Amino acid sequence: MDQQQSKLVEQYQEAKLQKQLDQDDEEVNSDDDELLELLEQDDTLAKYRDERIQELKKEFNRIDNATAGEQYGNMITIEDEKQLMETVTSNEYTLVHFYQPEFDKCKKMNDKLSIIAEKHLALKVIIIKAKDAPFLVTKLGIKILPFVVIYKNGKELDRLVGFEKLGNDPNNFNIEDLENFLLLRNVINRRTINYGSIRGSIKPVDQDSDDDLD
Structure with a gap:
């Protein structure tokens, strides 16, 4: 995973952790939506489309599954x-x-x-x-x-x-x-x-x- 992809994954994870801290679903879901919209913007991530976009979405799904419970982000x-x-x-x-x-x-x-x-x-x-x-x-x-x-x-x-x-x-x-x-x-x-x-x-x-x- 290259640096641009890693940066996006970190942003997505931070939104999940912020949700855990604030318990403000509406605000965090908005952050998630904005990040997913960013993935669809040709001018922003044109060279990362197709396979790399799919790779990112797959990683987002892994994070979603991992954060479905209460214990995440901690030992x-x-x-x-x-x-x-x-x-x-x-x-x-x-x-x-x-x-x-x-x-x-x-x-x-x-x-x-x-x-x-x-x-x-x-x-x-x-x-x-x-x-x-x-x-x-x-x-x-x-x-x-x-x-x-x-x-x-x-x-x-x-x-x-x-x-x-x-x-x-x-x-x-x-x-x-x-x-x-x-x-x-x-x-x-x-x-x-x-x-x-x-x-x-x-x-x-x-x-x-x-x-x-x-």
Whole structure:
């Protein structure tokens, strides 16, 4: 997805998030209509017509489906393994972060994942304390936190152990590195243009060091 398309998708998502914040359906629907009208203007998007317009509308539909419920644009906290797996198997792509609230690296991961959740509304981002998932901790062989599993249709696609795949700094990483990691695996289909939060500030989940699980 090119920059112009990414910009339009971000505008569409921001309208959805504004609706969530304001609960003003009439105003937000008007914003949506204006954006869709923009897609039909030959002089504005002439070179993006046909396939690219269809691609955008398909992405808008994905966002519509993802925002049909109440929980979107935020990380979802789950405390039960059964509920976790039900969520994972009912969505195309899901990120699951197994974390410990005291670990600094887990806090940093949650901070970045909260941005991903807001900027890619069709992607489910779940966090669960490692102690609340003993079966999965054993099954996945989790020994170091943070530990993020990427699921596609309920099956593991890839995993992040610590920050090892996110640049050369063992103690931190850039949000761009995380997006690139997800783009290469087709988990997301565009890079974010504006990382600023429409909410002003995102409250991180209660969450710190490499953090060996034991």
